[in-house]
Amino acid sequence: MSTTTQAPTPPAPPAPTGSTKARRRSATAESPYSMAMAMTVLVIMAVYFLSPVYVLFSASTKSKAELAQSSLKPSTQFVDNLQQLFSEGDGIYSRWLLNSLLYAVGGAGIATLLAAMAGYALAKYQFRGRELIFNVVLGGVLMPATALALPLFLMFAKVNLTNTYWSVLLPSIVSPFGVYLSRVFAAASVPDELIEAGRLDGASEFRIFTGLATRLMAPALVTIFLFQFVVIWNNFFLPLIMLQDNKLYPVTLGLYSWQSQLSRVPTLQVAVIIGSLVSVVPLIITFLALQRFWRSGLAAGSLK
């Protein structure tokens, strides 16, 4: 644990003046005035970001009839609405949640592993074409996922993989940004001397990677995982294009399909609203569990 929290600070500081300045600033006590200003801004921002969540929460406690009155006060229907949500369509919502978890955990896990291996290799091995490969991967960061969805669909159709779990999972396991981040991080946090020492002790390259590098890179890996988890969880367009069977839908697409049926079945609105609320809970849990790694990881990435 202690290695992971310290890790971001030691790597070669690119701008020494910047870091000393930062240290000096944090040493001096803040004036009450600037503290108050900062607090005010932060509180306003918090209200700004949390108020939609509050509206969602209060709406999810209302019955269909109460929704029409559009007041902000929570009501008492929360549990009833939850029951409706999980019983609608033979409990298809739970299935969507599980699908989302599968896509997000599986996709992000493999994406992290691949990114770590690629980033480490790009940072620590000298080989011909290294920069070219890295630049191509970087180009991938610029490519919006939505632009790739249709070509991917046509490719997957050729191998009969559309409308399967794979059609969403496979495109999710690559993360160009993750490769970039882990290369930067590996270069900064895994000292060459340590790798040399490992080699002298007779460890295989793979063992050095799994035993040494991944541990030193842990904050970056958590960041990549979290980042990819959020991206996959919120992914909508790819599943929309790939999937026709609603048993394979992630929760985003499922809610959307309900929403698009509202004009015929207005009572679905309650399920859509509370379903949206429930769908952010796993994200919140993941964030709370991993946020300190997320912070340190982001900071490390931003140094470069």
Place this chain on the structure above:
Amino acid sequence: MTILRRTSHRHRLVLAGPAVALSLVLAACGGGGDDDKGTSAGAGSAPACKPSDGPVQLTFSTWVPGMEEVVKLWNADNPDIQVKVNSVPAGNAGTYQNFTNALKAGTAPDLGQVEYDSLPNFRLQEGLTDISGCPGIAEAEQKFVPWTWSQVDFNGSGGVYAIPQDTGPMALYYRKDIFDKLGLAAPTTWEEYAAAAKTIHDADPSQYITFFSQTDPNWYTGLYWQAGAQLFTNDGDAIGVDIEGNPAVEKVNDYWQGLIDDDLVAGNLQGFSEELYKAWNTGKVVSWVSAAWGYSTIRDNAPDTAGKWAVAPMPQWDAGGTAAGNWGGSSTAVLAGSDHPAEAAQFALWLNTDPEALALENKLGGLYPSSVDGLDIEALQQGVDFYGGQTIFDVFKQASAGVDPSFTWGPTMTDTYAALKDGIVGALSGNGTLDDATKDAQAKTVASLEAQSVPVAD
């Protein structure tokens, strides 16, 4: 669902060989039956449609809620033709685009739900199978309300490209209590409707007879339909676009432009919005010219007004007339590339004519049937409490009989709607008129047809 909620959707990306497709389409319009050899070109007179040997598995993409339950009935009785339902988002919410992609990739489902106003587009893409030669289809025509059948055979083009599923014949929903209080009867003509609009607004300036939605160009097209407008023609060589300068269109435009100019309709409420529901609930909007399926929209979104609404026939342009418009409705199409068109057609026919299936679709999905017998299912004969116990579906049955069967949709309705919608937004905000909207719709429609190499008649 059958309502187009947003028209500004991505254009259909792929229109494989539109010119070739059109020539087939037009050839089909030349009238079938004159060539008994028949099966060569795939279009023309009824193509062969042989049942498959052995058990068959079909896929069916639809966004009607509860369709799984309906299909369970079929699957229980037909062990050799098992149907798997894909419950997908509404057509214009992405499913049409997916059909187009899948047709190109060869992975389309056997059957798909397609709204009437999108059928010509899929026909242009060669995305539909002509099922006129399949067993039972030739005799099926009489089972459906005539105008719905003319939607799926493209006004007697010789082929049959889908089976009608549900419809949205239009009538007038109105707050009977408020009309009564002001001494107004249900308006039977548009003239009376305008007079009522003035009485209502004068009595309470915050109250409007209805709202003009900026987001439902297909609702407005339903009004054109009632007025007898023929927006599109197909003379066998080219598609004619007759929106701008069409007398029926101008009549409807003048009428609604007058109401907008006199501030007699609410222009700031959008269809299916919370604001609208609030206005219904609080009695600020007191009528709605809408489709049969709209009864649940009011019932479920304006619960405070239970028992106060009633339904009357759509106001007429000519006193004593019985013309009605139609808003929405869809068909069950056998998509191109299906390996089992005979079985698919057989299922589609059952789905849309079997009384038990229709009753369940009405109950779970709110569908108002296209089948003649379907209009008499029990659920549609009963009084509806929300409407003061009125047997409202009698009105819609009558409306369905008054829908003009010769009305045709264009092959690029997405673009037509988008232009019309933009124009309506302008007219409601004082930047332009409804005539400007139709002028623009004409130009954009012609442009989009030409962009796809579809010949356009002058």
